[in-house]
Amino acid sequence: MLFRFSIVWFVAVVSCFSQDSSQTYEVYVSKNLIGTLIEAKIISKDVNSCKKILYHAFKEIERIDSLLAWQIPTSEISKINSYAGKSPVKISYETYSILERSLTYSDSSNGIFDVTIGPLTQLWGFNGDEEPATVPDGRAIDSCLKLVGYKDLILNSNDTSAFLKRAGMSIDLGGIGKGYAIDRASDVLKRNGLTSFLFNAGGDVLVSGYKAEDQNWTVGIKDPRKEDKLLGSVELTDKSIATSGDYERYFEVNGKRFHHIIDPFTGYPASNSVSVSVIAESAERADALATTVFITQGITGWQGTSDEEFLIISNDFTKIFTPAFKKKYRFKSFK
Amino acid sequence: MKRRDFLRNGLLIAGAVSIPGLAKPFLSKNLVTGTSLTIITDDVDKAASLGQTFFSKLNIKSRLKYEDYDLIGDHIGDLVFVKNGVLFDFKNSDKSEALLLKEIATKLHLPTNFRNPKLVKFIAVGDAENSDKTIKIFSNNSLVKEIKLKKELVSFSVEGVKGTSEFQISQNGIKAISAPCGHKTCLKLGTASIVGDSLVCIPNKLRAVVYGNGGGFPDAISF
Numbered sequence: 001m002l003f004r005f006s007i008v009w010f011v012a013v014v015s016c017f018s019q020d021s022s023q024t025y026e027v028y029v030s031k032n033l034i035g036t037l038i039e040a041k042i043i044s045k046d047v048n049s050c051k052k053i054l055y056h057a058f059k060e061i062e063r064i065d066s067l068l069a070w071q072i073p074t075s076e077i078s079k080i081n082s083y084a085g086k087s088p089v090k091i092s093y094e095t096y097s098i099l100e101r102s103l104t105y106s107d108s109s110n111g112i113f114d115v116t117i118g119p120l121t122q123l124w125g126f127n128g129d130e131e132p133a134t135v136p137d138g139r140a141i142d143s144c145l146k147l148v149g150y151k152d153l154i155l156n157s158n159d160t161s162a163f164l165k166r167a168g169m170s171i172d173l174g175g176i177g178k179g180y181a182i183d184r185a186s187d188v189l190k191r192n193g194l195t196s197f198l199f200n201a202g203g204d205v206l207v208s209g210y211k212a213e214d215q216n217w218t219v220g221i222k223d224p225r226k227e228d229k230l231l232g233s234v235e236l237t238d239k240s241i242a243t244s245g246d247y248e249r250y251f252e253v254n255g256k257r258f259h260h261i262i263d264p265f266t267g268y269p270a271s272n273s274v275s276v277s278v279i280a281e282s283a284e285r286a287d288a289l290a291t292t293v294f295i296t297q298g299i300t301g302w303q304g305t306s307d308e309e310f311l312i313i314s315n316d317f318t319k320i321f322t323p324a325f326k327k328k329y330r331f332k333s334f335k
Numbered sequence: 336m337k338r339r340d341f342l343r344n345g346l347l348i349a350g351a352v353s354i355p356g357l358a359k360p361f362l363s364k365n366l367v368t369g370t371s372l373t374i375i376t377d378d379v380d381k382a383a384s385l386g387q388t389f390f391s392k393l394n395i396k397s398r399l400k401y402e403d404y405d406l407i408g409d410h411i412g413d414l415v416f417v418k419n420g421v422l423f424d425f426k427n428s429d430k431s432e433a434l435l436l437k438e439i440a441t442k443l444h445l446p447t448n449f450r451n452p453k454l455v456k457f458i459a460v461g462d463a464e465n466s467d468k469t470i471k472i473f474s475n476n477s478l479v480k481e482i483k484l485k486k487e488l489v490s491f492s493v494e495g496v497k498g499t500s501e502f503q504i505s506q507n508g509i510k511a512i513s514a515p516c517g518h519k520t521c522l523k524l525g526t527a528s529i530v531g532d533s534l535v536c537i538p539n540k541l542r543a544v545v546y547g548n549g550g551g552f553p554d555a556i557s558f
Contacts, residue, residue, distance in 0.1 A: 023387070023390055023391050023395070024398070024399075025387070025399050025400065025401045025457075026398060026399070026400045026460075027400075027401045027402075028400060028401065028402045029402075030473075030542075030544065031476050032475075032476055032535070032540055032542060035537050036535070036537070037533055037535045037542055037544075039555065041554060041555075046387070047383040047384075047386075047401045048380050048383050051383070128517075128518075130517035131517050131518045131519050131520075198554055198555055200555040200556075200557075202535075203556070203558040205555045205556075205557050207554075207555075211554060212398060217555070218553045218554050219553055219554065219555050219556070219557050220529065220531065220553035220555070220556045221558075222529075222532075222556055222557065227524060227525030227526055227527070227528075228507060228525070228526050228527075228528040229529075230553070230556070233553050241557045242557065243557040243558050245558060247558075248520065248523070248558065249520055249523075250523065277557055
């Protein structure tokens, strides 16, 4: 089986480089996967070999979802959640690694980014089957808050196990799952010789290489209050951009908006920002950082790299840019 | 897809109309833009390969996009080539392009009736100002409708896995006006009008995506 798979892989890769046509194609594929729309655009001289490789990239995304989605009962994250307060669960090195990095993000953000936020996100119900329409009871929020705390997620590197110390705790990787999935899909393409492509997983965008000779990929950033407008665009190569906003999953009560990005310290939707876009080296980091900065409306405490840049739209609609966001990535305002 | 609809869609792709009675002309400036090859086939790999060979001989200067989509139900397999905004009647031509297209049709056994075939498209990227927007509607990852933005309001329904969703289309874009799922997130997304923007109903496995083939549109939208 492995031999047959290797032959298919080899043929796909070889044919990818064997085209003598000078014409390049932008191959576009889109699918509803992992609870969102995944789009891929790949620059290639050979459509068919490109599609074969892309098939494996999409399979990789599905595989990651089957490991990490708390909504899937057989996922490793679901197993950890179901054994909360009981016993550690041995997990794959991959799941272990992403949890380990999640704890690093938590430490870097002083707990603002917290993957043990599961009880709160489930209470608010934005990821459920029904439309949430009411603010949860304050006592229920307080009860859930007691079950949130990344320091009670215990990882053991000796046997790659994970343990949530208290019953009722649960992990929700919604803050980085999509980003991680397209990072890995990107690796699949690169391993097979494709270097110029774009993935868009529900607004988390990863780009590699160039769209055309000396032409960067252009990514628009949505206006948080005018659905038919863009705030602007940036030009990227070998970077990712993620945006967290209060305008897609929300409900209103007496004119007040309650959205899906929950502050793990208050138990309520964060209210400092309406939108935060982050450019980073990987989609996972951009994803995690967008959530964090959205809640804090600042980068206090984050041990980022110099390549990470933000555009924050504060709750009074002021645009706050980090110094290089505009210049380095050629931000073009559409207003 | 009926042959008439297929030809109309082929023309929509290029933003051009050249046969009276098949579709109404729209912006006249679009009549001189757009080159595309659209094929409905049951052999997507062969169609992609033949399409590439065809375009390599055409010496097209602009970038080319490739897309393929699943279609549901019975469709007439055929091909449509639009060159610089004009439908190319390859069946009644002896130009070199016509011979190549006839060869493609022969190799793909077109026209033929197919059940659940693929729609294969090669599209030359034009400039943004001369490119029309179209909306593609997908149900469970299959293309079920493709329409251009219209001046008048048009409502229509699409079946998803959970029931019927209703959409409204206008020159401003497309918006969802009813959904059978509990969450109804798509109703809150307002109007999708920017190329690359989409309305996605995850529970009903439906999505409406705004397409444009101009070179000036963003390649993706972060939201």
